[in-house]
Amino acid sequence: MSEDAFLAAYDPAAYERPALAVDVVLLGLREGRPAALLLRRAQHPFAGFWALPGGFVGIGETLDAAAERVLREKAGIAAPHLEQLYTFGTLGRDPRMRIVSVAYLALLPDRAFAAASEGMPELMPARLDVPWRGEAGGPVAAFPLQGSARSEPLSLAFDHADILALAILRLRGKLDYSDVGFALLPELFTLRQLQDVHEAILGLPLNKPAFRRRMLDRGWLEPTGAREAGSSFRPAELYRFLRPR
Amino acid sequence: MSEDAFLAAYDPAAYERPALAVDVVLLGLREGRPAALLLRRAQHPFAGFWALPGGFVGIGETLDAAAERVLREKAGIAAPHLEQLYTFGTLGRDPRMRIVSVAYLALLPDRAFAAASEGMPELMPARLDVPWRGEAGGPVAAFPLQGSARSEPLSLAFDHADILALAILRLRGKLDYSDVGFALLPELFTLRQLQDVHEAILGLPLNKPAFRRRMLDRGWLEPTGAREAGSSFRPAELYRFLRPR
DNA sequence: TAAATAGTGTCTTTAAGACACTATCAT
DNA sequence: ATGATAGTGTCTTAAAGACACTATTTA
Numbered sequence: 233m234s235e236d237a238f239l240a241a242y243d244p245a246a247y248e249r250p251a252l253a254v255d256v257v258l259l260g261l262r263e264g265r266p267a268a269l270l271l272r273r274a275q276h277p278f279a280g281f282w283a284l285p286g287g288f289v290g291i292g293e294t295l296d297a298a299a300e301r302v303l304r305e306k307a308g309i310a311a312p313h314l315e316q317l318y319t320f321g322t323l324g325r326d327p328r329m330r331i332v333s334v335a336y337l338a339l340l341p342d343r344a345f346a347a348a349s350e351g352m353p354e355l356m357p358a359r360l361d362v363p364w365r366g367e368a369g370g371p372v373a374a375f376p377l378q379g380s381a382r383s384e385p386l387s388l389a390f391d392h393a394d395i396l397a398l399a400i401l402r403l404r405g406k407l408d409y410s411d412v413g414f415a416l417l418p419e420l421f422t423l424r425q426l427q428d429v430h431e432a433i434l435g436l437p438l439n440k441p442a443f444r445r446r447m448l449d450r451g452w453l454e455p456t457g458a459r460e461a462g463s464s465f466r467p468a469e470l471y472r473f474l475r476p477r
Numbered sequence: 478m479s480e481d482a483f484l485a486a487y488d489p490a491a492y493e494r495p496a497l498a499v500d501v502v503l504l505g506l507r508e509g510r511p512a513a514l515l516l517r518r519a520q521h522p523f524a525g526f527w528a529l530p531g532g533f534v535g536i537g538e539t540l541d542a543a544a545e546r547v548l549r550e551k552a553g554i555a556a557p558h559l560e561q562l563y564t565f566g567t568l569g570r571d572p573r574m575r576i577v578s579v580a581y582l583a584l585l586p587d588r589a590f591a592a593a594s595e596g597m598p599e600l601m602p603a604r605l606d607v608p609w610r611g612e613a614g615g616p617v618a619a620f621p622l623q624g625s626a627r628s629e630p631l632s633l634a635f636d637h638a639d640i641l642a643l644a645i646l647r648l649r650g651k652l653d654y655s656d657v658g659f660a661l662l663p664e665l666f667t668l669r670q671l672q673d674v675h676e677a678i679l680g681l682p683l684n685k686p687a688f689r690r691r692m693l694d695r696g697w698l699e700p701t702g703a704r705e706a707g708s709s710f711r712p713a714e715l716y717r718f719l720r721p722r
Numbered sequence: 723t724a725a726a727t728a729g730t731g732t733c734t735t736t737a738a739g740a741c742a743c744t745a746t747c748a749t
Numbered sequence: 750a751t752g753a754t755a756g757t758g759t760c761t762t763a764a765a766g767a768c769a770c771t772a773t774t775t776a
Contacts, residue, residue, distance in 0.1 A: 248536040249494050252577060291493040291575055295566035319564045319579050321540035330536055332497060334564050367654075409612075424728080441730070442765050459774090465726040466774040669755080686757070687738050694737095704747090710753040711747040 250321070250330040254298045255286035255392065257317070257337045257399040258307055258355075260345030261416055261432045262377055266360040266400060269307065269348055270374065270386065277327045278389035282356065282374065284396075286333065299336040307348040307355060311338035313415035317398055325391050335395045337402060339415035358386055362400050362435055372397040403433050411452070414473040422460055422468035423447065452476050495566070495575040499543045500531035500637065502562070502582045502644040503552055505590030506661055506677045507604060507622055511648075513641060514552065514593055514600040515619065515631065522572045523634035527601065527619065529641075531578065544581040552593040552600060556583035558660035562643055570636050580640045582647060584660035603631055607645050607680055617642040648678050656697070659718040667705055667713035668692065697721050 258269040270282040285306035289298040295316065303311055317335040325331065340348065349357050358374040371393055373385040388396070407413055407430060414421075416429050427443050447453055454474045459467040503514040515527040530551035534543040540561065548556055562580040570576065585593065594602050603619040616638055618630040633641070652658055652675060661674050672688050692698055699719045704712040 247533070250497050250534060250536060252495050252497060288492070289495060289566070289577070291495060292568065294568055295564060295577065316564065319540060319561065321534070321579070323537065323539055332534070332540065334566070422728090439766050440728095441767085444729075445765085463727080464775055466728050466772075468728055667755090684739050685755095686740085689756075690737085708754080709748055711745075711755050713755055 248330075250332045252289045253286050253331050253333045254289060254295060254302055255284040255333050255335050255395060256299050256302050256306075256314075257284055257335065257395060258303070258311075258340055258345075258348065259337060259399055259403070260340040260342065260357075261429065262345070262357060262359060264428065264432050266362065266403075266432060267345070267377060268358055268360055268374065268396060268399075269345070269355040270358050270388075271306070271354060272356065273389055280387070281389035282358070282386045282392075283389040284335075284392050285355075289334070295334050295336075299334075299338070302336075303338055306352065308351045309340070309344050309348050311340060311344065313337075313339040313412060315402075317395070317402055320391055320395065322391070335398065337399045339403075339412060341416050341418055343418065356386075360396060360400065361385070362397075365435065367401055367404055369397060369401055372400060400433075407433055408446075411473065411475070414452075417473075420456060420458070420470040420472055422470060423453075424468055426471075450476075493575075495577045497534040498531050498576050498578040499534060499540060499547055500529040500578050500580050500640060501544050501547050501551075501559075502529055502580065502640060503548070503556075503585055503590075503593065503600075504582060504644055504648070505585040505587065505602075506674065507590070507602060509673065509677050511605040511607065511645060511677060512590070512622060513603055513605055513619065513644075514590070515603050515633075516551070516599060517601065518634055525632070526634035527603070527631045527637075528634040529580075529637050530600075534579070540579050544579075544583075547581075548583055551597065553596045554585070554589050554593050556585055556589065558582075558584040558657060560647075562640070562647055565636055565640070567636070580643065582644045584648075584657060586661050586663055588663065601631075605641060605645065606630070607642075610680065612646055612649055614642060614646055617645060645678075652678055653691075656718065656720070659697075662718075665701060665703070665715040665717055667715060668698075669713055671716075695721075 260267050271285055273279055273281050273283050285302050287298065287302045289295060296314070299314055300310070303309060303314070315337050317337050319332060319334045321332040323330065349355055357377040359377050361373040361375060364370045374388060374396065375385055376383050403412060413426065413429050417425060423444055426447060427438055427440065431438055452474050453471045456470045456472055458470045460470055461467065505512050516530055518524055518526050518528050530547050532543065532547045534540060541559070544559055545555070548554060548559070560582050562582050564577060564579045566577040568575065594600055602622040604622050606618040606620060609615045619633060619641065620630055621628050648657060658671065658674050662670060668689055671692060672683055672685065676683055697719055698716045701715045701717055703715045705715055706712065
């Protein structure tokens with residue numbers, strides 16, 4: 233670090249600094265597909281476009297805390313899983329000024345997704361259309377969840393389509409060696425529900441016996457002995473996720 | 478985004494902002510192990526400690542450009558592979574002021590590593606000691622490369638030990654589905670050199686026939702017909718990395 | 723008992739690990 | 750020829766995919 237950079241660092245007025253923000257992808261599953269909660273922008277820029285909830289990072293606030301605050305203030309919930317995705321810092325991403333944004337991914341099980349959606353009516357639940365297989369990458373489109381099947385895709389503000397794509401990419405990448413899948417399930421769940429989560433995120437069907445073998449052999453699942461209620465056929469056993477140690 | 482946050486965003490003086498920096502891990506391989514180039518800090522804080530090369534992000538500079546500039550100014554090179562790792566934003570990481578730092582990973586093949594090391598004598602080549610297997614994670618220690626075998630570990634400034642650990646973690650994670658391994662090799666290389674790179678990063682020996690099968694079946698390698706020179710035994714064929722499309 | 727899904731047995735397929743073997747070059 | 754590493758053939762092992770089968774519950 234050179235001497236004048238040093239001094240500039242001590243004098244906040246010496247050089248202009250980029251503003252620092254966080255944007256949070258609120259991700260859940262709806263109808264067997266990934267879904268996210270978006271906010272409609274009222275003002276310029278991108279008025280009428282849809283954006284991820286976000287906010288500036290306070291001077292006395294960690295990045296994680298800023299993401300948690302956004303989650304609390306904009307969605308009224310605390311996500312069980314919140315992780316940093318990537319930091320976006322291209323020059324034109326916000327036409328007003330230089331804003332560097334740290335993207336976060338929050339995973340919401342059905343209950344939390346519904347609670348945020350109902351408690352904050354300005355949050356629009358949107359189905360994500362992922363037109364690529366595996367971890368190929370590429371754009372992700374968002375469609376209104378309620379509405380006719382032939383709706384127009386939602387126009388996304390800023391570089392938020394890229395951020396959504398990165399969220400899917402990250403999730404797919406770590407799904408089968410980490411515990412992220414369980415963050416999208418309630419405390420008790422059946423193996424079929426777990427497989428549904430994996431299939432929804434990966435966007436492809438999985439082999440049932442192989443999936444059950446893998447999951448059970450991992451040793452992260454504790455059978456509860458209880459069974460699911462409300463089915464009109466043979467009820468499945470409920471499992472609990474046992475955090476690996 | 479609330480109205481007053483909006484206004485504050487337009488008025489840089491309204492709220493204090495964190496300073497934004499980049500720190501770059503200059504990673505290469507030495508003696509079959511990961512190695513990094515570090516700078517000795519002259520001033521407080523962490524005077525005498527070893528730190529990653531870094532610098533503040535200019536107001537008109539992207540994050541990637543800032544990392545490239547650090548690489549150019551502090552190491553005198555342009556890395557063939559430069560990727561963002563993670564953004565560190567805890568409150569106490571720099572005792573002087575609030576600095577949020579975007580960590581980058583630069584991969585240097587032998588020639589670039591040596592060129593930086595020789596061209597910039599203040600850069601200390603340090604062997605990284607990774608005491609965990611796979612992607613378990615945990616601290617990483619740095620030792621002087623030249624020096625007695627029983628040296629003390631280098632004291633690392635700030636949270637730079639965490640950044641080094643993350644670099645290894647990321648590299649291990651994407652080594653066998655991405656092309657990062659080739660960034661540590663010259664344009665022409667033998668399969669043995671490629672295996673050496675993988676073994677050095679993973680920290681474990683690999684099965685030779687299986688490794689060759691995997692690499693050749695991937696279709697990323699183009700045999701050149703040429704053979705390595707200078708060996709006192711059977712020379713191996715030289716391959717070229719063909720970017721997958 | 724019919725319907726529907728839970729859950730399993732087992733065969734096939736694929737890929738990795740083990741290990742020895744042949745090939746080829748410099749000296 | 751010797752030494753040393755390149756490069757391969759093949760057997761074993763591990764795990765996933767395919768697919769049909771049995772089990773269990775509600776209605």
